[in-house]
Amino acid sequence: MSAIEPFYFGANEALFGIYHPASGTPRNRAVLIAGPMLNEYMRSHHAIRQCAIQLAANGFDVLRFDYQGMGNSAGQLADRSLSDFADDIVAAADELRSLSGQQRLSLVAVRFGAALSSRLGDSAEIDTAVFWDPIFVGADWLAELRLTQRQEEEKHGPGLFDPDLEFQGHEVSSRFVQELSGVSAGPVDAARRIAIATRPISVAGAADSSFEDSIEVDFDCRWSTLTSQVIFAHEVVDKICSSMA
Amino acid sequence: MLGAHRELFALTSLPADLSHDVGVVILSAGLLHNVGPFRLHMDLARTLARHGIAVLQLDQSGKGESESRTGLSLTESVLLDYDDVMQEFHRLGIKRTILMGFCSGADDATVIALNRDSVSALVLLDGYAPKSAWHYYKRKLPKLLSPSAWRNKFTQVVGGLRGSPGSSQDTEFISIRNWEGEVEMMARYTNILSQGRPILSIFSGGTSYYYSGGQLSEKLNVRAGSAPLEEVHFAETDHTYSIVQHRRMLINTIDAWVRRFLTELNE
Numbered sequence: 092m093s094a095i096e097p098f099y100f101g102a103n104e105a106l107f108g109i110y111h112p113a114s115g116t117p118r119n120r121a122v123l124i125a126g127p128m129l130n131e132y133m134r135s136h137h138a139i140r141q142c143a144i145q146l147a148a149n150g151f152d153v154l155r156f157d158y159q160g161m162g163n164s165a166g167q168l169a170d171r172s173l174s175d176f177a178d179d180i181v182a183a184a185d186e187l188r189s190l191s192g193q194q195r196l197s198l199v200a201v202r203f204g205a206a207l208s209s210r211l212g213d214s215a216e217i218d219t220a221v222f223w224d225p226i227f228v229g230a231d232w233l234a235e236l237r238l239t240q241r242q243e244e245e246k247h248g249p250g251l252f253d254p255d256l257e258f259q260g261h262e263v264s265s266r267f268v269q270e271l272s273g274v275s276a277g278p279v280d281a282a283r284r285i286a287i288a289t290r291p292i293s294v295a296g297a298a299d300s301s302f303e304d305s306i307e308v309d310f311d312c313r314w315s316t317l318t319s320q321v322i323f324a325h326e327v328v329d330k331i332c333s334s335m336a
Numbered sequence: 337m338l339g340a341h342r343e344l345f346a347l348t349s350l351p352a353d354l355s356h357d358v359g360v361v362i363l364s365a366g367l368l369h370n371v372g373p374f375r376l377h378m379d380l381a382r383t384l385a386r387h388g389i390a391v392l393q394l395d396q397s398g399k400g401e402s403e404s405r406t407g408l409s410l411t412e413s414v415l416l417d418y419d420d421v422m423q424e425f426h427r428l429g430i431k432r433t434i435l436m437g438f439c440s441g442a443d444d445a446t447v448i449a450l451n452r453d454s455v456s457a458l459v460l461l462d463g464y465a466p467k468s469a470w471h472y473y474k475r476k477l478p479k480l481l482s483p484s485a486w487r488n489k490f491t492q493v494v495g496g497l498r499g500s501p502g503s504s505q506d507t508e509f510i511s512i513r514n515w516e517g518e519v520e521m522m523a524r525y526t527n528i529l530s531q532g533r534p535i536l537s538i539f540s541g542g543t544s545y546y547y548s549g550g551q552l553s554e555k556l557n558v559r560a561g562s563a564p565l566e567e568v569h570f571a572e573t574d575h576t577y578s579i580v581q582h583r584r585m586l587i588n589t590i591d592a593w594v595r596r597f598l599t600e601l602n603e
Contacts, residue, residue, distance in 0.1 A: 133368060136369050163347055163370070257579075262580050
């Protein structure tokens with residue numbers, strides 16, 4: 092029988108999620124995965140799925156989901172603002188607590204999912220938060236996105252897209268860009284915070300020690316490139332799962 | 337989740353006003369999951385559903401959210417996946433399909449069509465095309481006139497003589513795709529068309545290794561009374577239509593063709 096439960100949830104059942112009930116010795120903890128955005132979502136889907144499967148086998152109930160405007164969730168990216176995506180994470184956390192019966196959650200946040208989940212501690216008690224190549228400063232990511240788009244413009248010539256409103260193959264709103272440039276978040280409030288880094292992390296207030304542990308992995312995810320190449324990051328997935336234990 | 341063990345993932349967009357007993361099945365695109373590259377499959381599914389057409393986004397066994405089938409050949413697995421889809425479609429009152437396949441999915445679509453009468457039409461993205469003399473000259477002539485290309489070739493030959501590995505991009509691409517010989521591949525297309533099942537074959541700019549335009553039609557031995565083959569070349573795009581405008585163009589082309597096919601079917 093299938094180990095996963097795909098379903099729609101949230102207001103107007105707009106959010107698509109996949110629930111992995113714990114199959115190993117129950118840990119009485121549930122893990123929410125706040126994934127990345129834009130093309131990083133597609134490329135990391137396999138790794139995130141493997142992570143969820145491994146965590147469930149280790150005894151955790153796991154929920155991963157698609158932000159509205161992405162994946163199989165409703166809507167279009169171009170109609171959404173950053174706070175909408177943060178609300179999706181809060182809705183997913185509520186759903187996970189309802190499904191699992193666990194009040195205390197753990198979090199895996201990937202790339203910009205880290206900044207988007209920074210408010211989660213206001214509404215949920217977070218035990219362990221593990222971050223994969225987290226982005227906390229929106230302007231840093233925006234600079235990367237713009238550089239990639241300028242390179243695409245050089246390749247294809249001008250006029251094919253607006254390099255300030257189309258990033259990694261997706262259209263976004265001008266509000267999204269404006270909000271992104273002003274984002275300067277810190278990691279979510281959690282009992283333990285661990286960073287898994289394949290590249291340098293931009294953290295608001297970089298001088299402070301935001302993580303209890305920071306693990307470097309020698310693997311190039313090539314996040315900034317406009318490619319469909321699937322990221323097979325087994326070592327990263329193993330580190331995430333062992334950090335959760 | 338479909339199948340006896342509920343291990344095959346499929347997402348169905350079912351319009352409230354289902355107008356046809358033909359549904360579209362979008363197969364896996366390479367290693368990507370059912371959403372498709374840059375959300376192509378999701379956006380196409382919703383576009384078609386708005387026109388009263390049921391669409392199923394499938395993760396074939398071993399891809400995306402679906403578990404692998406063990407102990408089976410690739411063809412057996414592909415056909416069993418399709419049979420599970422048809423069981424679901426029958427439950428919804430859908431009896432026939434238009435199969436859409438991208439890259440390796442295009443190859444799977446032709447295999448399914450050859451073995452299952454319920455496939456009514458095919459939409460193939462970056463599917464097979466035979467090389468033609470014109471493609472050879474279009475691709476090779478610039479290299480013959482380029483000093484740097486000669487330099488690279490010399491280096492490659494010397495490296496080969498020294499025993500270092502070398503591979504042409506063409507060979508790697510074709511070996512990944514697991515194509516049979518030209519005679520066998522063209523026979524597939526001829527058989528499908530001669531059974532009255534039309535094909536829309538779209539090639540992106542990402543196929544320049546083997547495609548430069550019109551090669552399928554040029555070499556196809558189409559018999560009188562066969563269904564039409566429509567061949568489209570979007571030379572300016574990349575393989576996965578990463579630019580939004582290109583993706584919209586692709587979706588509009590597929591949408592228009594599917595609706596035209598269904599209209600003609602109902603006449």
